[in-house]
Amino acid sequence: xxxxxxxxxxxxxxxxxxxxxxxxxxxxxxxxxxxxxxxxxxxxxxxxxxxxxxxxxxxxxxxxxxxxxxxxxxxxxxxxxxxxxxxxxxxxxxxxxxxxxxxxxxxxxxxxxxxxxxxxxxxxxxxxxxxxxxxxxxxxxxxxxxxxxxxxxxxxxxxxxxxxxxxxxxxxxxxxxxxxxxxxxxxxxxxxxxxxxxxxxxxxxxxxxxxx
Numbered sequence: 001x002x003x004x005x006x007x008x009x010x011x012x013x014x015x016x017x018x019x020x021x022x023x024x025x026x027x028x029x030x031x032x033x034x035x036x037x038x039x040x041x042x043x044x045x046x047x048x049x050x051x052x053x054x055x056x057x058x059x060x061x062x063x064x065x066x067x068x069x070x071x072x073x074x075x076x077x078x079x080x081x082x083x084x085x086x087x088x089x090x091x092x093x094x095x096x097x098x099x100x101x102x103x104x105x106x107x108x109x110x111x112x113x114x115x116x117x118x119x120x121x122x123x124x125x126x127x128x129x130x131x132x133x134x135x136x137x138x139x140x141x142x143x144x145x146x147x148x149x150x151x152x153x154x155x156x157x158x159x160x161x162x163x164x165x166x167x168x169x170x171x172x173x174x175x176x177x178x179x180x181x182x183x184x185x186x187x188x189x190x191x192x193x194x195x196x197x198x199x200x201x202x203x204x205x206x207x208x209x210x211x212x
Contacts, residue, residue, distance in 0.1 A: 024188045028195060031188040036096050036126035044088075044123025048185050051088035052123065091185040099124040107133040110140030147175050 003016045024034055032039050037047035044052035057063040099122045106114050115133055119125045146153045157163060157171050190196075 022187065024184065025191070026188065027191050027193075031191065033127055034188060035091070035184050036100060036124055036129070038119055038123045038125040042123050042125075043120055046088070046123075047091070047188065049088040049090050050123065054120075093183050093185065096124055096185070100126045100129050103133060104129060104136065107136035108140050110137055110144055112137055144175075148172055 001018065003018045005014065005016050007013075008015045024031065026034065028040060031037075032047045035047040038044070042052070043054050043058075044050055046052065051067060052058070053063055053066075058067065099118070103115050103118050103124075103126075106118060115137070148154050148158065151159065155171065155175055158168070163171065
């Protein structure tokens with residue numbers, strides 16, 4: 001919020017101006033949603049990078065240590081050792097869009113668990129895409145039932161008793177397959193109130209006392 005003096009050559013007079021960056025301020029949950037991020041309770045809990053991992057991975061010594069980096073500050077006889085979050089690879093709009101597209105195509109196969117696994121493995125979950133993912137899964141199951149399970153409507157090849165084993169699986173696979181610029185990760189500024197000002201005290205207190 002700084003005003004800068006300048007001279008406008010067109011108006012031929014002195015002016016003042018300020019620079020307003022193109023950002024998307026919001027609280028942390030809303031910024032996660034804006035970034036097509038699964039949220040802070042996901043395995044990959046950061047909307048800006050890919051730090052994290054499965055619960056099993058994070059419980060190992062290597063997995064836990066990978067979440068942090070140790071910084072040393074020396075002031076003559078005083079040495080401070082502080083652990084702070086170790087960032088993962090920065091997320092990009094292109095990669096996030098690619099994951100969302102992959103989830104949509106996967107939904108066309110009618111398997112909810114596979115879509116859930118993709119979201120858990122990447123930390124990407126787009127609210128708008130989720131609406132269409134649900135519809136795609138339902139529609140894919142209806143079409144698969146019509147073309148694979150229902151004897152009266154399915155592909156005639158599946159009614160042949162001689163079609164067995166790998167040949168039958170190949171036919172089913174063929175049927176299933178036939179059914180089918182701002183950088184939002186960088187331009188969501190850190191929300192100071194809940195992340196730092198309250199976060200260091202409120203959430204640490206809650207995490208250590210919520211079982212009482």
